[in-house]
Amino acid sequence: MLNRVILIGRLTKDPELRYTPAGVAVTQFTLAVDRPFSNQQREREADFIPVVVWRQQAEHVANYLRKGRLAxxxxxxxxxxxxxxxxxxxxxTEVVADNVRFLDRGDAGGNSEDPGFSQGGQQQQRYSGGGARGGNQDPFVDDGKPIDISDDDLPF
Known part of the structure; x- marks a missing residue:
C-alpha cells in the first residue's frame, strides 16, 4: 500500500506555530494548489489543502515561509x-508533511535563503551545477534565455 502526496502551491496565510503540552513543535498552513483546468467561465480554480508539519521542520517553516510564498x-x-x-x-483531511521545500526567494527585506529542511531537521543538498556555473547559483537564473549546452553535457 502507498500513501504519498506531492503538492506545489502558495501559502494562503502565514503558518501558525504551536507547541504540544510535551513541547513538540507543530505548524499548520493551507496550500492553494491550482487545478490543471479552467471552469466554464474560463477561470482557473484552486484547491485549498491543509498541511501539518512537526518538530524542527515546523519551526523552520514558521520562520521562513509567509503568505503567498511558493512551496x-x-x-x-x-x-x-x-x-x-x-x-x-x-x-x-490533511497532509502530514515529511519534506517542505521553499521554491521562491521571498522579498528583498527578508531572508532569501532556502534551507530546505526535511523531517528531522536534516538539511537537504541544494543543486550545485558543476562546470562553469559552479557553487550554489540558481540554475534557472537565465529564465527564458537560450542556454549554451555542449554535447558533452548531455547524458545520452
Missing part, C-alpha cells in the same frame, strides 16, 4: 476525526 510539500494524506461541541463527528 513544495511531500508527505502523506491523513484523515482524523473528533466530536465537536455539538456532539457531531467532524472529519478532517
Amino acid at each position: 513544495a510539500v511531500e508527505g502523506r494524506m491523513q484523515v482524523r476525526n473528533y466530536d465537536n461541541n455539538e456532539g457531531r463527528r467532524v472529519y478532517v
Whole structure:
C-alpha cells in the first residue's frame, strides 16, 4: 500500500506555530494548489489543502515561509476525526508533511535563503551545477534565455 502526496502551491496565510503540552513543535498552513483546468467561465480554480508539519521542520517553516510564498510539500494524506461541541463527528483531511521545500526567494527585506529542511531537521543538498556555473547559483537564473549546452553535457 502507498500513501504519498506531492503538492506545489502558495501559502494562503502565514503558518501558525504551536507547541504540544510535551513541547513538540507543530505548524499548520493551507496550500492553494491550482487545478490543471479552467471552469466554464474560463477561470482557473484552486484547491485549498491543509498541511501539518512537526518538530524542527515546523519551526523552520514558521520562520521562513509567509503568505503567498511558493512551496513544495511531500508527505502523506491523513484523515482524523473528533466530536465537536455539538456532539457531531467532524472529519478532517490533511497532509502530514515529511519534506517542505521553499521554491521562491521571498522579498528583498527578508531572508532569501532556502534551507530546505526535511523531517528531522536534516538539511537537504541544494543543486550545485558543476562546470562553469559552479557553487550554489540558481540554475534557472537565465529564465527564458537560450542556454549554451555542449554535447558533452548531455547524458545520452
